[in-house]
Amino acid sequence: xxxxxxxxxxxxxxxxxxxxxxxxxxxxxxFRAPAAAGGRAQRLADRLFEGSTLFFAIVVFSLLAAILxxxxxxxxxxxxxxxxxxxxxxxxxxxxxxRFGALVQIxxxxxxxxxxxxxxxxxxxxxxxxxxxxxxxxxxxxxATAIELLAAIPSIIYGMWGLFVLAPLLADHAQPWVTDxxxxxxxxxxxxQGPPLGIGLGTAGLILAIMVIPFISAVMRDVFETVPSILKxxxxxxxxxxxxxxxxxxxxxxxxxxAGGIMLGLGRALGExxxxxxxxxxxxxxxxxxxxxxxxxxxxxxxxxxxxxxALYTSSLITLGLILFIITFIVLACSKLxxxxxxxxxxxxx
Amino acid sequence: xxxxxxxxxxxxPETAAPETIAAAPPPPRYTEIYSSGLYRRRRVTNRAALxxxxxxxxxxxxxxxxxxxxxxxxxIVALRPIVFLQSTPGPGSDGGLINAIVGSLLMxxxxxxxxxxxxxxxxxxxxxxxxxxxxxxxxRFVNDILLSAPSIIIGLCVYAVMVMRMGHFSGWAGAAALxxxxxxxxxxxxxxxxxxxxxxxxxxxxxxxxxxxxVVVLVAYRAARSGILTGVLLAIARISGETAPLLFTALNNxxxxxxxxxxxxxxxxxxxxxxxxxxxxxxKLAWTASLLITLSVLVLNIVARIVFRQxxxx
Numbered sequence: 187x188x189x190x191x192x193x194x195x196x197x198x199x200x201x202x203x204x205x206x207x208x209x210x211x212x213x214x215x216x217f218r219a220p221a222a223a224g225g226r227a228q229r230l231a232d233r234l235f236e237g238s239t240l241f242f243a244i245v246v247f248s249l250l251a252a253i254l255x256x257x258x259x260x261x262x263x264x265x266x267x268x269x270x271x272x273x274x275x276x277x278x279x280x281x282x283x284x285r286f287g288a289l290v291q292i293x294x295x296x297x298x299x300x301x302x303x304x305x306x307x308x309x310x311x312x313x314x315x316x317x318x319x320x321x322x323x324x325x326x327x328x329x330a331t332a333i334e335l336l337a338a339i340p341s342i343i344y345g346m347w348g349l350f351v352l353a354p355l356l357a358d359h360a361q362p363w364v365t366d367x368x369x370x371x372x373x374x375x376x377x378x379q380g381p382p383l384g385i386g387l388g389t390a391g392l393i394l395a396i397m398v399i400p401f402i403s404a405v406m407r408d409v410f411e412t413v414p415s416i417l418k419x420x421x422x423x424x425x426x427x428x429x430x431x432x433x434x435x436x437x438x439x440x441x442x443x444x445a446g447g448i449m450l451g452l453g454r455a456l457g458e459x460x461x462x463x464x465x466x467x468x469x470x471x472x473x474x475x476x477x478x479x480x481x482x483x484x485x486x487x488x489x490x491x492x493x494x495x496x497a498l499y500t501s502s503l504i505t506l507g508l509i510l511f512i513i514t515f516i517v518l519a520c521s522k523l524x525x526x527x528x529x530x531x532x533x534x535x536x
Numbered sequence: 537x538x539x540x541x542x543x544x545x546x547x548x549p550e551t552a553a554p555e556t557i558a559a560a561p562p563p564p565r566y567t568e569i570y571s572s573g574l575y576r577r578r579r580v581t582n583r584a585a586l587x588x589x590x591x592x593x594x595x596x597x598x599x600x601x602x603x604x605x606x607x608x609x610x611x612i613v614a615l616r617p618i619v620f621l622q623s624t625p626g627p628g629s630d631g632g633l634i635n636a637i638v639g640s641l642l643m644x645x646x647x648x649x650x651x652x653x654x655x656x657x658x659x660x661x662x663x664x665x666x667x668x669x670x671x672x673x674x675x676r677f678v679n680d681i682l683l684s685a686p687s688i689i690i691g692l693c694v695y696a697v698m699v700m701r702m703g704h705f706s707g708w709a710g711a712a713a714l715x716x717x718x719x720x721x722x723x724x725x726x727x728x729x730x731x732x733x734x735x736x737x738x739x740x741x742x743x744x745x746x747x748x749x750x751v752v753v754l755v756a757y758r759a760a761r762s763g764i765l766t767g768v769l770l771a772i773a774r775i776s777g778e779t780a781p782l783l784f785t786a787l788n789n790x791x792x793x794x795x796x797x798x799x800x801x802x803x804x805x806x807x808x809x810x811x812x813x814x815x816x817x818x819x820k821l822a823w824t825a826s827l828l829i830t831l832s833v834l835v836l837n838i839v840a841r842i843v844f845r846q847x848x849x850x
Contacts, residue, residue, distance in 0.1 A: 228747035235749035239661035246658045246723055247675045249716060250682060253689060256696040312592025320589060331841065333596050338837045339603060340777020342804055343826050346811050347603050350610075396599050403596075427582035450684060457686025459780035460808070484688050484780070488808075491692070492784045507692040511685070518681050 257511055260504035263497055273505060279470040279486075281494070286502035288509060290472050294387060294480040295510070298462060299455040301391025301476070306398040306455075307448055313399065314406035319428055330407065337400035345464030348393045349385070353465055356392075357384030361477055380477035388476035389465045390485075394458055398451035405447030409440040409528060443528040449521030457514045459484035483510040604830070611827025614820040623792045624806055627815045633825055635792045639800040640776070643707055643786060646796070647714030647775055652768045654715070655722025659767075662723065663730035664752050676727075682720040690716050691781030699785060707796035710786025717778055718771035725767025729760040729847065762847035766840045773836035777829055779804035803829050 264273065264286065276287020317330055361382035368378045380386075413436050421431045437444065467479020468489050483506045494500045618632045625631025658675070666672025694713040699705055733756050741755045742748075757764070787799040788809060794800075803825045810822035 242657040243661040253693040312589040429582040429585040
């Protein structure tokens with residue numbers, strides 16, 4: 187091949203096959219030239235592709251930073267005027283005199299979320315127990331999907347349903363009964379007193395409880411399924427009942443993951459906006475009773491932000507958002523860390 | 537799965553065993569032990585716990601059906617052709633929702649067009665390139681926080697960055713907020729689905745001389761196609777119902793408008809405004825809008841599940 191190769195310019199037609207014109211050294215072009223140039227192009231394409239995926243990963247990463255920075259920036263006027271501590275501890279909220287404080291909203295956010303956890307966690311646990319231990323196999327998937335669809339319903343629908351269906355029902359039937367029977371109790375009695383309005387902190391908490399069920403029960407179900415079946419089977423073999431297996435084996439084994447799931451639900455409940463906005467009553471008053479209207483951070487933002495006039499008013503609302511963001515960030519970070527710990531305990535890649 | 541809920545029957549063969557041993561003082565009969573206090577207590581506790589568990593499942597399903605039933609009954613009343621032909625009415629007059637439907641579709645479309653590619657590429661980095669590096673770990677953590685972050689906060693952020701800068705509410709700001717909500721969902725599913733693609737498939741492609749980007753785009757993406765599509769569908773379902781971030785980004789608009797640079801009507805805001813109004817006509821329309829949104833979200837969710845099942849099967 188070497189001799190004809192030098193002679194190629196003289197007799198180009200000699201080696202020209204169906205593969206097209208050949209390169210000077212006689213190697214058919216389709217195998218040589220494009221590969222050399224293409225190799226460089228491919229390397230460039232590789233770098234471009236990896237670079238662009240990295241770029242968008244950084245974009246996602248910086249979204250969080252952007253949210254935090256923009257909230258901090260927006261809250262400066264209010265924090266400058268009131269100071270963080272007095273803003274958090276003041277219960278005054280008066281757009282006319284431009285005095286703002288966050289105590290009522292923070293209280294409402296915490297109380298409604300606490301009620302949501304009080305009802306939501308046991309129900310979610312029961313559902314997870316049913317799906318993992320009791321349910322016939324053919325029913326498992328449909329039921330799990332049905333519960334997950336609860337999470338798919340938009341929150342504004344929960345709000346409308348709460349306002350037009352649940353609230354009248356509670357006002358007519360549940361609240362008078364509860365006031366009669368529990369209102370006189372020492373310590374907790376004051377929680378259940380007040381006019382049966384139907385809307386208020388308690389109703390908001392109940393709706394939140396329904397909304398967090400799918401999130402908590404999904405996590406619980408997943409972590410329950412990670413319990414090695416040999417552990418469960420050996421406990422059954424020594425004569426334990428289903429409940430004993432659940433409470434003494436499964437729950438202790440998965441408690442970190444269960445805590446993570448509860449935190450996830452709590453994070454959702456704290457930040458939930460539209461469902462609460464409909465039924466909270468939007469009252470800037472601190473009241474001990476769960477039947478009285480109140481406010482939460484998110485509901486306050488939804489109700490007033492678009493109509494807020496004046497830099498200080500807007501800034502105070504953004505400060506509320508900042509507080510909510512910090513609270514939910516801490517709760518969600520705890521949830522994530524707990525769930526990661528469970529995965530590491532299992533020795534599975536996260 | 538072991539479910540020995542019927543402990544009484546499992547003891548039946550064992551009761552026979554002591555009787556075959558003749559002579560000697562007979563050991564206490566199994567049935568006697570079984571009906572003693574401790575056993576009864578355990579049995580009752582178990583029965584009670586399991587009954588409660590079934591009840592909680594019933595509660596969950598009941599709420600789902602109750603909400604859907606309410607929507608169906610109240611939403612269908614006002615569901616007439618006019619809903620799809622006319623814009624939102626003033627108080628007391630007749631009208632439909634077409635401007636809100638179109639506005640919602642525009643913003644959801646724009647949000648998805650921005651959010652899906654960003655999410656897919658970022659997810660690709662986490663699954664293919666970053667893997668277990670420190671940056672990928674942190675990005676994954678941040679993404680999970682964003683996934684559950686309150687959507688109203690995202691609205692606030694977009695307000696502070698876009699609306700304040702531009703000086704007016706706009707459809708673009710709404711679309712931006714929706715995109716930010718969609719991104720973490722797409723990132724998460726893309727990463728999970730790409731990780732399900734067997735490494736041997738990638739190695740086979742690489743052994744044939746395919747460069748890295750071709751391995752990812754032509755092999756990994758193709759293998760995880762339905763899974764990634766599931767993520768995008770779920771993201772669309774999620775942003776279709778989002779209300780809070782639109783309240784102070786896109787605001788609302790009572791009239792027909794497709795100008796994304798101005799306040800634009802959208803179904804969630806219409807629901808919020810009309811449901812809280814005192815006019816029965818408006819409230820009826822709010823229920824119809826709720827029915828439309830919920831139906832489309834549920835259909836999207838179910839389609840996503842079907843697509844995902846194909847991914848698992850193929």
